[in-house]
Amino acid sequence: MTATVRLTQYAHGGGCACKIPPGELETMVRGLAVTPVGTGELLVGLDHGDDAAVVRVAGGLALVLTTDFFTPVVDDPYDWGRIAAANALSDVYAMGGTPVVAVNLLGWPRDVLPPELAAEVLRGGLTVAAEAACHLAGGHSIDDPEPKYGLAVTGTADPDRLLRNDAGRPGQPLTLTKPLGIGVLNTRHKATGEVFPEAVATMTRLNASSSAAALAAGLECATDVTGFGLLGHLYKLARASGVSAVIDAAAVPYLEPARAALRDGYVSGGTRRNLDWVAPQADLSAVSSDEALLLADAQTSGGLLVAGELPGHPVIGELVPPGEHVLTIR
CATH class of the missing domain: 3.90.650.10 (PurM-like C-terminal domain)
Incomplete structure (x- = not known):
């Protein structure tokens, strides 16, 4: 069944093309940039639409945090998993960071698509995470009318050598x-x-x-x-x-x-x-x-x-x- 199901037909859009339009998104998040004082120093937040958040923590280290997920961009489930994982990891690289650990984010129409297809998606994500030498440890899944997949990724960076x-x-x-x-x-x-x-x-x-x-x-x-x-x-x-x-x-x-x-x-x-x-x-x-x-x-x-x-x-x-x-x- 993996070879015959066209995953892209189960989604209204595909890949990053299904993002909320940039103008609408900026309206939604306007006013959210004020951050309460917490552990660590927030170096990069919402102010300039950067690819990930960056927090300076103890020991001269910065944590780079991001998440990205989307509906199927290709029909092959393994390739979709690889693409979604590479896309999520990219946000860390775009900040000058190194991915360290990620967790899966999976939405799956379990009454419509078989679990074997979801397993292939997850296998694709694992393959790319391994290529990036990034741990992929668990995650979260929900029953969703549209299939969705991506990662939440945490990386590290030198706080004085970021790409912004x-x-x-x-x-x-x-x-x-x-x-x-x-x-x-x-x-x-x-x-x-x-x-x-x-x-x-x-x-x-x-x-x-x-x-x-x-x-x-x-x-x-x-x-x-x-x-x-x-x-x-x-x-x-x-x-x-x-x-x-x-x-x-x-x-x-x-x-x-x-x-x-x-x-x-x-x-x-x-x-x-x-x-x-x-x-x-x-x-x-x-x-x-x-x-x-x-x-x-x-x-x-x-x-x-x-x-x-x-x-x-x-x-x-x-x-x-x-x-x-x-x-x-x-």
């Missing part, structure tokens, strides 16, 4: 460590069942080496590119850092089948909402509406967007002094 949204400076180049186009390919997969091995390979690749390279280069500013798309996550980074950003559209890498998927209309609602959110703060006059949609494409388990150069990865733009637009695409 608010540490970008004018003149820094912008490096992207994975190609875009995951969103349109996942949307096509959900609609047609066509499998894109290059998309699965990209989503399951950990951001560990890119994070380590950024830290080794002395860089301080990064985020990962997931449900809000390249434009959405770059907008949050630039806004937090008090700068503007210029993107060279021709330098942005894409998975090879992505443009065909876009041409054939496989664009998620999440991608369109991303573009609507950033458009008032962006100069998109130099690119077509299709190109703008690809730049806003809702990614799942995408790469890191780093303020600085990383060998082996393309520079796609730069941070510049604040201007009329937060984002400019040329």
